[in-house]
Amino acid sequence: MVVIAEDSFDYKNAKTACGVIRYGFHEVLAVIDSACAGMMVKDIVPGISKDIPIVSSLEEALSFHPDCLLIGVAPRGGALPESWIDIIKKSIEAGLHIYNGLHTFLTNDPEIAALAQKHNCFLWDVRKPEKDLPVALGLCRNATSYLLQTVGSDCSVGKMTAALEIVEAVRKRGVSIEFVATGQTGILITGWGQPVDAIPGDFMAGAVEKEIMALDGKADIIILEGQGSLLHPGYSGVTLALLHGGAPDALIYCHQSDRKEIARGYKIPIPPASIMCRMYEEAARLIKPARSIAVCLNTFGMGEADALREIQSTMEESRLPTTDPVRFDPKIVVDAILTDYERYRTQKR
């Protein structure tokens, strides 16, 4: 896979690309961004160890023999500029499948759709909702698998990453666990899921319920990737739809430790973890009680001593097992999950 991020590849915007690089089943061969050409991805995004070059053009990227092109970053301004459309068309002509994570759908563009058909390329509009989604029936309240959900203080604090780290660590302990993706990055990583932020309001919770119930009983634990935050004026509706549609038994609270208020000028302070956990528990309880059982911090950008201090103080304040599961051993969080899972199993019997 090659990734197009022309004039857009920076740390803030690289969330999808980095998720796919870290956890995806495709190898990322190059990123296209003429503004940063000549650098490596790891020069711009710390925490990536692989050597992935940034190149200046599609032609250069094609020399790596990719199978597909990923549009994982919205271009500045939102809408697709002519120059990107040109790159997409040339990619199709070169035989690449296109994976598109934007809210703008390529399959709705007759010219691009016809071109893709002609060249036998697959256009994957990751965020395009499937048809005939149901209204949630509250079925997850009676699931047999143990349902976990990551919830957070804000967008982009690490809810998906924490869930993926938990999946890996829980599997190593011999307990079966499935991850249900609810955002474009998660869906690109796993190949399936529900793009809840793009689903019409009436069907958000139903879409999540459908995915979970399709897996119910096939794994000991099902973990649902949360979205947004109950504190976020733009996204709280999506957050609550996941909480009520997914009806988790337990919550993992995720937070980026150096974030004091939610991002992008809303002027909304983030309360301490204990208050956030209670807020999520109260919202969940309207449909089904859920317990906060652990905290995952994203200490990215902090020195190690500061990170450890932050983890310690969050653990004391929240009275919950806390760690940064990417940076440190996730054991303390996984122990909390498996203990609560055992309690759940015992009660079910």
Added chain:
Amino acid sequence: MVVIAEDSFDYKNAKTACGVIRYGFHEVLAVIDSACAGMMVKDIVPGISKDIPIVSSLEEALSFHPDCLLIGVAPRGGALPESWIDIIKKSIEAGLHIYNGLHTFLTNDPEIAALAQKHNCFLWDVRKPEKDLPVALGLCRNATSYLLQTVGSDCSVGKMTAALEIVEAVRKRGVSIEFVATGQTGILITGWGQPVDAIPGDFMAGAVEKEIMALDGKADIIILEGQGSLLHPGYSGVTLALLHGGAPDALIYCHQSDRKEIARGYKIPIPPASIMCRMYEEAARLIKPARSIAVCLNTFGMGEADALREIQSTMEESRLPTTDPVRFDPKIVVDAILTDYERYRTQKR
């Protein structure tokens, strides 16, 4: 206008038709439903005083010389059956505009779209979201108009109806008030609004914010029609998006008095009004504090003595002014609104 409700016109399904009959700017001339042909709308839906015949075919309906056809009821099963599509096509050929409140969009059907263009008919897909909606920025937190919102115990308890009755009564008191529709019936009644239940998750709150801010300062009071319920596993996300995007100063709690649990088998009991009001206040407070200031009951189907008893007991339990604004004088609720509005104005100065 004529309304198609073939094999679907009953009290439960007639919500949109009845709203449009009661409050809309179009006169409803006839309802098409061969199963009930020969009866009057008021024979099936009590509370409608106008004489509107139910006829068996489009041909009969056309004898009333309508300008447009309303599809306000989803046909049984959800998808549009061939027989309905046939009626829609014949209506277009007869020169009728089509108002469509379903989640299935007629403008997406190339054949129907071409036919409408040929006959110079307008296809209004009421629930089709507009393009390029914004993510909410939290702007309604700083609105200058006094923002009211109706919230409810469940779907179809009377949130829109209460808001429309309040609008009429407040205007009579010489205070300017605007109604912002958020559902298909409200949009069909006023001719504009945001079909929040059909808007992709990320943009629900932003859509509402956009409508309110476009009116801000142009009326003393803006009242937003709430949707769903925080208790509803399928729709709570939509409800919260309205509460956070709309950021009201005050809430009117709406409830259908004989409903003890939310509809359609979810087995979720509805707590007393005082608890529901507190739940909404707590959810609102995450973005902006809002006070519950009155309760509107829908006592439809109860005898008058029972209705009055129910209003009295709800008033005592909630400690809030309570009435059924359709059945009785809405004065007590309007007084509460105007008093709170005065408090708000004084504080703003």
